[in-house]
Amino acid sequence: METVKDPNVMREKIQKARAESRVVGFVPTxxxxxxxxxxxxxxxxxxxDIVVVSxxxxxxxxxxxxxxxDYPRDFERDKQMAEKEGVDFLFAPEVEDxxxxxxxxxxxxxxxxxxxxxxYRPGHFRGVATVVTxxxxxxxxxxxxxxxxxxxxxxxxxxxxxDLNIPIEIVGVVTVREPDGLAMSxxxxxxxxxxxxxxxxxYRALKTAVEMIEKGEKDASIIREEMKKLxxxxxxxxxEYIEICDNIYLKPLQALSGKVxxxxxxxxxxxxxxxxxxxxxx
Amino acid sequence: METVKDPNVMREKIQKARAESRVVGFVPTxxxxxxxxxxxxxxxxxxxDIVVVSxxxxxxxxxxxxxxxDYPRDFERDKQMAEKEGVDFLFAPEVEDxxxxxxxxxxxxxxxxxxxxxxYRPGHFRGVATVVTxxxxxxxxxxxxxxxxxxxxxxxxxxxxxDLNIPIEIVGVVTVREPDGLAMSxxxxxxxxxxxxxxxxxYRALKTAVEMIEKGEKDASIIREEMKKLxxxxxxxxxEYIEICDNIYLKPLQALSGKVxxxxxxxxxxxxxxxxxxxxxx
Numbered sequence: 001m002e003t004v005k006d007p008n009v010m011r012e013k014i015q016k017a018r019a020e021s022r023v024v025g026f027v028p029t030x031x032x033x034x035x036x037x038x039x040x041x042x043x044x045x046x047x048x049d050i051v052v053v054s055x056x057x058x059x060x061x062x063x064x065x066x067x068x069x070d071y072p073r074d075f076e077r078d079k080q081m082a083e084k085e086g087v088d089f090l091f092a093p094e095v096e097d098x099x100x101x102x103x104x105x106x107x108x109x110x111x112x113x114x115x116x117x118x119x120y121r122p123g124h125f126r127g128v129a130t131v132v133t134x135x136x137x138x139x140x141x142x143x144x145x146x147x148x149x150x151x152x153x154x155x156x157x158x159x160x161x162x163d164l165n166i167p168i169e170i171v172g173v174v175t176v177r178e179p180d181g182l183a184m185s186x187x188x189x190x191x192x193x194x195x196x197x198x199x200x201x202x203y204r205a206l207k208t209a210v211e212m213i214e215k216g217e218k219d220a221s222i223i224r225e226e227m228k229k230l231x232x233x234x235x236x237x238x239x240e241y242i243e244i245c246d247n248i249y250l251k252p253l254q255a256l257s258g259k260v261x262x263x264x265x266x267x268x269x270x271x272x273x274x275x276x277x278x279x280x281x282x
Numbered sequence: 283m284e285t286v287k288d289p290n291v292m293r294e295k296i297q298k299a300r301a302e303s304r305v306v307g308f309v310p311t312x313x314x315x316x317x318x319x320x321x322x323x324x325x326x327x328x329x330x331d332i333v334v335v336s337x338x339x340x341x342x343x344x345x346x347x348x349x350x351x352d353y354p355r356d357f358e359r360d361k362q363m364a365e366k367e368g369v370d371f372l373f374a375p376e377v378e379d380x381x382x383x384x385x386x387x388x389x390x391x392x393x394x395x396x397x398x399x400x401x402y403r404p405g406h407f408r409g410v411a412t413v414v415t416x417x418x419x420x421x422x423x424x425x426x427x428x429x430x431x432x433x434x435x436x437x438x439x440x441x442x443x444x445d446l447n448i449p450i451e452i453v454g455v456v457t458v459r460e461p462d463g464l465a466m467s468x469x470x471x472x473x474x475x476x477x478x479x480x481x482x483x484x485y486r487a488l489k490t491a492v493e494m495i496e497k498g499e500k501d502a503s504i505i506r507e508e509m510k511k512l513x514x515x516x517x518x519x520x521x522e523y524i525e526i527c528d529n530i531y532l533k534p535l536q537a538l539s540g541k542v543x544x545x546x547x548x549x550x551x552x553x554x555x556x557x558x559x560x561x562x563x564x
Contacts, residue, residue: 007447015449019301102531104392105411105445111386129387130446133415137447163387164412165289165419167297249384 001083003090007098007138010091014052014139022049026141026168028132031055032072032186033081036176040145041085043173052139053082054091056098060106061127067270072189091139098134107133109156109163112250116152116243117265117274128153129160136166144168149175149183151263151276155250175275177203183275190271198236199268205230205242206277209262213279218256220244231266240265240272247278257281283365285372289380289420292373296334296421304331308423308450310414313337314354314468315363318458322427323367325455334421335364336373338380342388343409349552354471373421380416389415391438391445394532398434398525399547399556410435411442418448426450431457431465433545433558437532457557459485465557472553480518481550487512487524488559491544495561500538502526513548522547522554529560539563 004010017024025048027040037053044051055078062068075092082090106126112118113125136144146154154172161170176184181203182196191199205227212223224242231239245252247261256279263276286292299306307330309322319335326333337360344350357374364372388408394400395407418426428436436454443452458466463485464478473481487509494505506524513521527534529543538561545558 011447011449100444102441103445104394105389105442106392107387107389107446109387134445134447137449140449159384160387162382163385163416164389165293165416167293167419167422 001079001087001090003079003092005091005093005097007093010052010089010093011138011140013089014050014141017050018140023143024048024050024052024139024141026135026139026144027051027053028135028144028146029053029055030057030071030186031078032074032189033078034176034184034186034188036147036149036184038081038085039176040147040173041082041087043171044143044145045086047171048141048143050088051086052089052091052141053087054093054135054139056091056093056131056135058098058127058131059095060099060130061124063121063123066121067187067190072186098131106130107160107164109160112152112156112159115250116241116263118152120240120265120272125153125156129156132157133160133164133166136161136168141168143171145171145173147175148172148278149185149275151247151261151278152250155247158248181207183273185271185273187271187273191269195236195269195271198234199271199273201231201234201237202264202266202273202275205264206262206275210277210279213256213260213281220253220256223256223262227262227264236268238267240267283361283369283372285361285374287373287375287379289375292334292371292375293420293422295371296332296423299332300422305425306330306332306334306421306423308417308421308426309333309335310417310426310428311335311337312339312353312468313360314356314471315360316458316466316468316470318429318431318466320363320367321458322429322455323364323369325453326425326427327368329453330423330425332371333367333369334371334373334423335369336375336417336421338373338375338413338417340380340409340413341377342381342412343406345403345405348403349469349472354468380413388412389442389446391442394434394438394441397532398523398545400434402522402547402554407435407438411438414439415442415446415448418443418450423450425453427453427455429457430454430560431467431557433529433543433560434532437529440530463489465555467553467555469553469555473551477518477551477553480516481553481555483513483516483519484546484548484555484557487546488544488557492559492561495538495542495563502535502538505538505544509544509546513546518550520549522549
């Protein structure tokens with residue numbers, strides 16, 4: 001595995017690989033790898049000739065007072081983990097190379113960026129859309145892999161790729177969970193043992209929704225109320241939202257049909273956690 | 283010359299040309315070609331193996347009450363002119379293929395988009411940056427050619443290409459003028475004979491600035507006042523702004539040095555006209 005810091009060098013390597021007809025897969029990350037990241041790398045490894053992982057804690061997607069400074073980082077550990085997964089290139093640029101002086105261009109996916117997590121993290125998805133556009137130009141891959149855990153991010157990136165005619169295929173990869181159901185996240189490290197235990201209520205609420213749907217419940221408000229009630233019983237967990245919507249436009253649904261996303265966000269101690277489930281009700 | 287309407291077909295053709303190591307030059311236009319457009323095509327023709335011209339009157343860069351509907355169009359004439367210049371591909375998409383239902387992603391170059399013409403045309407440069415990003419993804423050329431007449435647009439596109447790591451070289455091409463100095467523009471067709479004559483004051487004002495600078499004047503306010511005075515003597519011309527600034531950040535200058543842009547915009551009858559001159563004072 002080769003570590004590359006310079007965006008221009010990175011692009012040249014990928015252009016060379018493409019010129020040699022190699023299929024390039026790309027996994028953009030903020031590092032501090034867990035099993036979820038590794039699944040993305042494995043999927044890319046199984047589908048592509050060349051696998052590129054980017055590791056960049058992107059300042060423009062953190063708001064004032066958010067955890068940019070504290071975001072967990074462990075470059076040496078990440079490097080070893082990526083190497084072990086057979087990654088070909090680890091792209092790890094410096095902030096000043098991604099955002100040099102005078103930087104002032106932003107990509108915004110309107111509508112989708114303002115709802116759900118966007119309400120609680122203004123500017124977050126603008127930062128995501130901007131850095132992902134940059135990364136797709138630096139790593140002009142055939143396919144890019146993102147976790148389904150970040151369902152809204154995935155919807156926004158798909159929308160952006162379509163709208164801006166970016167020539168890349170976006171692959172969503174199913175959420176990896178801890179044995180007790182908690183979705184894997186680099187931010188789980190913020191949780192105290194008690195909070196860690198309490199946080200499982202989010203998964204249990206989603207499972208309750210699954211069970212209700214399996215029993216035939218189609219009314220989104222009834223499902224949401226049941227989930228809210230359950231989560232409210234856990235004092236360490238402070239719910240931000242539960243949204244029941246389609247997975248493309250993220251439009252709230254009343255009667256469930258088609259592809260349905262149930263997404264939620266909550267604060268647990270210092271951590272802001274998100275989770276979701278996706279169903280195809282046909 | 284081949285006319286292509288479908289963005290995906292267009293991209294495939296360019297990707298094929300690139301895979302065959304052909305150098306691709308791209309001239310994005312809104313059509314209704316004049317000598318200025320033809321110069322861009324000739325420059326591209328002289329530097330590249332494959333020349334692509336896009337012809338798309340982009341609705342997102344026109345504000346409410348602007349001339350999107352009235353903007354001059356003559357596809358058959360444009361086609362013949364491009365063919366005669368040895369253009370290989372004319373990319374002429376439909377609005378609904380560029381902005382399908384649900385479109386909601388925009389590219390904004392902050393700062394540069396809000397000043398000068400941006401003050402008078404809110405949203406204009408957002409529309410430009412967005413469509414140019416799309417076009418660069420549809421026509422992944424090595425070089426793209428833009429007229430220096432649209433100096434602010436050129437500065438914004440250069441900034442955007444740098445900021446978003448778009449792998450294309452931007453070439454600015456000198457303004458082509460009518461024999462009496464009026465900068466060529468598709469919008470000159472809006473002018474009545476009287477207005478057409480009056481419009482030359484803009485060039486004469488710029489020439490006055492050149493003369494003052496050549497005589498050693500370094501004070502931007504003195505130059506601007508002289509230009510304003512001259513233009514105010516022409517009742518058919520209503521000045522919007524004169525800006526004396528650097529050509530990268532478009533930061534107003536007091537004492538002239540380095541690369542200096544003198545740019546102006548004015549209304550003449552139905553037409554909004556822009557013009558500028560660029561000096562290198564070392």
